[in-house]
Each structure stands twice: as C-alpha cells, then as structure tokens.
Amino acid sequence: MNKHQIEKVAVIGAGLMGHGIALEIAAAGYHVNLYDVTEDILDTARKNIDYGLQKLVDSGKIKVDQVSKTKSLIKTSDDLVNQLRDVDLVIEAAPENVSIKQDLFKKFGELCPSHTILASNTSSLKPSLYAEHSNRPDKVLVMHYANPPHLVPLVEIVRSDKTSDATLNIAKAFIEDIGKNVIVVNKEVEGFILNRLQIALLRESLWLVENGITDIEGVDKAIKYCTGRRWAFAGIFEVWELAGWDTIGNIYREVAPTLASKPDIPKPLKNLLDQGFFGSKSGRGFYKSDENWTDSVKTRIAKGLASFK
Ligand SMILES: NC(=O)c1ccc[n+]([C@@H]2O[C@H](COP(=O)([O-])OP(=O)(O)OC[C@H]3O[C@@H](n4cnc5c(N)ncnc54)[C@H](O)[C@@H]3O)[C@@H](O)[C@H]2O)c1
Incomplete structure (x- = not known):
C-alpha cells in the first residue's frame, strides 16, 4: 500500500463525467475498473477515452507513449460484482437521482471489501442522503469533479457528520496525488461550494x-x-x-x-x-447550440484549460 492506501479504483457510470474521471486516474498510473449498465455505453466511453487522451497528448499534458499504458490500466465491464470485488476506492458517477445513488451505495456496501472508501461525484446531493444505505457511513463522502474532469484541476471533497477523519485524509491524499487541488467542504450543504x-x-x-x-x-x-x-x-x-x-x-x-x-x-x-431546450444535448438552449457551436465551445474550453500549468 502507498501513503494513501489506494491502488485500485472503480468508477461507476461511464458517461460525460465517469469516462473523464477514469482516464485521468489511469493516466496517473492507477488501475481503474470502469462500469456502466450496457456494453454499448462502454463502447462509447472507450471512444471518448481515446478522444480525451489524444487531446491530452495534443496539449502536451501527457506523452504519446503514455496513451497505451493508460488504456491498459482501464478495465471496462458491465459486470458490477466483478468491477467492485477488489477495489480500494469507488467513485460513483451515475445520474443525479437520489434513489439511483441510494441503490448503488447499498450494492457498494454489500459487494466491496470492508476497507473500500465509497465516493459520489454528485453535483448537489448531500452524502448523508445515501451514506446510511451502505454498511459504512464512516467511509462515505463526495468527490465532486467539474467538467471536463480530466482538465479542471479541482475536486471538492464533502464529508457528512459520519465521515471519519481517516477516510477524509486518505481521499484527500489520493486526489492530491493525481495532481488536483482539493477543497474540503466541512459541513454538508446543498450544492457544496x-x-x-x-x-x-x-x-x-x-x-x-x-x-x-x-x-x-x-x-x-x-x-x-x-x-x-x-x-x-x-x-x-x-x-x-x-x-x-x-x-x-x-x-x-x-x-x-x-x-x-x-x-x-x-x-x-x-x-x-x-x-425542452436543454442546451447542447438537445441542439438548442439560449444559444442555437448545434453540433458546430458545441464543438467550437468545447474545443475553446479544452484548449484554454490545457494551456494552464
Ligand atoms: N455534467 C456535469 O457537468 C457534471 C459535473 C459534475 C458532477 N456531475 C455529476 O456526475 C454524475 C454523472 O453525471 P454525467 O453528466 O456524467 O451524466 P451522464 O448521463 O453523462 O452519465 C451517467 C452514466 O450513468 C449510467 N448509469 C445509469 N444508471 C446507472 C446505474 N444504475 N449504475 C451505474 N451507472 C448508471 C448511464 O448509463 C450513464 O452512462 C451526476 O451525479 C452529476 O450530477 C456532473
């Protein structure tokens, strides 16, 4: 075990956030089990990971020979039992719905080793809403990334009043080790900081x-x-x-x-x-956010973020 006791991570939910979280943790040299509900969704996630890694190479954040090493560290599967069997940390990135999260944290409690820390990437749901559903509320917290998770250098860590200091310290040391800044949110509040x-x-x-x-x-x-x-x-x-x-x-x-x-x-x-105008995902919002508009804004943000040290 290294200083923060985390060697292998499961990322649960391989959508917009989950694939980026997985690729960054693997790029830092850790084994990652990436789960989603179907192989089709995982296929899209693998393509998104390839795209994200190429962007990191283009911007000089990683070297070209790191790409295949990083990909080899990510094991994708739609078998939840296997993906949780031997991990030290779970990061849940499923939809922002409290009953989905409660159900998942119950499964994490049953299927993960007893030492495993359970984190949610929720944008706003307080950890106490699902911590009790696991069998270890002292090991539950929020690790809130911002989009795109592999480029924004900040994670909010939110504790509930049951989260132990030991859990918080391990989670913080791990996130800092993969190169992120951390804000610890000491009291849970809607929307965090x-x-x-x-x-x-x-x-x-x-x-x-x-x-x-x-x-x-x-x-x-x-x-x-x-x-x-x-x-x-x-x-x-x-x-x-x-x-x-x-x-x-x-x-x-x-x-x-x-x-x-x-x-x-x-x-x-x-x-x-x-x-029903929800922005890029429906092709219209305040802007006429069609594919060209979306690509150009996404590229502008990615280039700008990657240019920071
Ligand atoms: N989109 C953002 O900018 C953003 C930023 C920070 C945090 N978040 C949070 O991250 C989480 C994921 O958001 P997203 O934008 O990646 O959503 P998304 O819809 O892109 O991805 C969610 C993924 O979860 C999968 N999923 C559905 N049910 C599941 C289940 N029962 N178990 C496991 N996976 C399941 C879906 O198939 C999908 O691939 C949410 O809690 C969201 O609030 C989102």
Whole structure:
C-alpha cells in the first residue's frame, strides 16, 4: 500500500463525467475498473477515452507513449460484482437521482471489501442522503469533479457528520496525488461550494436578462473578458483585496439590496425548460447550440484549460 492506501479504483457510470474521471486516474498510473449498465455505453466511453487522451497528448499534458499504458490500466465491464470485488476506492458517477445513488451505495456496501472508501461525484446531493444505505457511513463522502474532469484541476471533497477523519485524509491524499487541488467542504450543504457560487451568479445573470438590462451575450462577455479572466488567476478575495475593501463595502451597500433573491426559476430559464431546450444535448438552449457551436465551445474550453500549468 502507498501513503494513501489506494491502488485500485472503480468508477461507476461511464458517461460525460465517469469516462473523464477514469482516464485521468489511469493516466496517473492507477488501475481503474470502469462500469456502466450496457456494453454499448462502454463502447462509447472507450471512444471518448481515446478522444480525451489524444487531446491530452495534443496539449502536451501527457506523452504519446503514455496513451497505451493508460488504456491498459482501464478495465471496462458491465459486470458490477466483478468491477467492485477488489477495489480500494469507488467513485460513483451515475445520474443525479437520489434513489439511483441510494441503490448503488447499498450494492457498494454489500459487494466491496470492508476497507473500500465509497465516493459520489454528485453535483448537489448531500452524502448523508445515501451514506446510511451502505454498511459504512464512516467511509462515505463526495468527490465532486467539474467538467471536463480530466482538465479542471479541482475536486471538492464533502464529508457528512459520519465521515471519519481517516477516510477524509486518505481521499484527500489520493486526489492530491493525481495532481488536483482539493477543497474540503466541512459541513454538508446543498450544492457544496462550487454550485452555490455558480447558481448565485446564474440567478443574477437571469435577472439582468429578464429585466432587459443586457442579453445573454452581454452576461457571457462580462464573465469571459473580465471577471472570469481575473478569477482564472486569483480568487474573489485576492482580487478585491487589491481593489480595497472600503470601496467594495460601498459598492456592496449600493448594489446588494437590489440583487435577485427569489427562489423560483426565473422566466427566461423556465421558458427554455418548458420547451425542452436543454442546451447542447438537445441542439438548442439560449444559444442555437448545434453540433458546430458545441464543438467550437468545447474545443475553446479544452484548449484554454490545457494551456494552464
Ligand atoms: N455534467 C456535469 O457537468 C457534471 C459535473 C459534475 C458532477 N456531475 C455529476 O456526475 C454524475 C454523472 O453525471 P454525467 O453528466 O456524467 O451524466 P451522464 O448521463 O453523462 O452519465 C451517467 C452514466 O450513468 C449510467 N448509469 C445509469 N444508471 C446507472 C446505474 N444504475 N449504475 C451505474 N451507472 C448508471 C448511464 O448509463 C450513464 O452512462 C451526476 O451525479 C452529476 O450530477 C456532473
């Protein structure tokens, strides 16, 4: 066993997130068992892994001779019993549905060795909602990756009040060992840190659009060319430490009372949802997000992320 006691990992769910999580862990030299419900889905996952590895080679993140080694470390199968038999860590990346997660954590508890740590990549579901369904709530936590998981260098680790310090320390050391930054979320809360920040920004962005202050391109420009550009290098506290908190305090007093604060889904988003316009996956959202649009934005994001050290 190495310093964090993890040698073999199972990734359960090989979709958008699962295939990327599997490829990154294998690229760091670990054995990965990748499971999904059918061989057809696993076939798509294998193609996505090939594509993702090629992008890592193109951007100089890995060497070309690492590709076949990485692929040889990933064992794909639709046999859950075999995929869980001998792993030290499970990362669940199945759909965001609490009953699917409860059912899976029950199976993990029954099928994994007793030392195995059980993690979910859920975006928002608190670990206590499914930890009790396993037979080891002290070994359950959230490892929340962001998309694309092999390029965004951050994982949120969220503990429930049952998660042991030993589990947290092993999980943190493992994620740091594969080259990620870690934020430990000490108290479980809906949306953790990343999605609380992003939904707060989205709520205000939709308010600006709904009230005709700007349009979606205006909001996206504000983020792409100003706030987001600075935030790629320094956090909000660092940036505003430079601006001066007296100035920020004055702006806060002026602006905060006027900010959007209603819990309902704002009208521009509700209209989209009612029409089934879910963005790239349905070819239309706020943008006309057809295949060309989707490819060009995905490539822009991947190139930008890969250019960071
Ligand atoms: N999409 C994102 O940007 C993002 C970011 C961070 C976290 N997440 C979270 O990651 C998880 C997966 O999201 P995704 O975007 O990869 O979804 P996805 O739909 O692309 O992938 C989910 C996969 O789970 C498989 N699956 C369905 N039922 C299953 C079961 N019972 N057991 C195992 N696998 C099953 C599906 O076949 C599919 O391949 C969700 O909890 C989501 O909230 C998503």
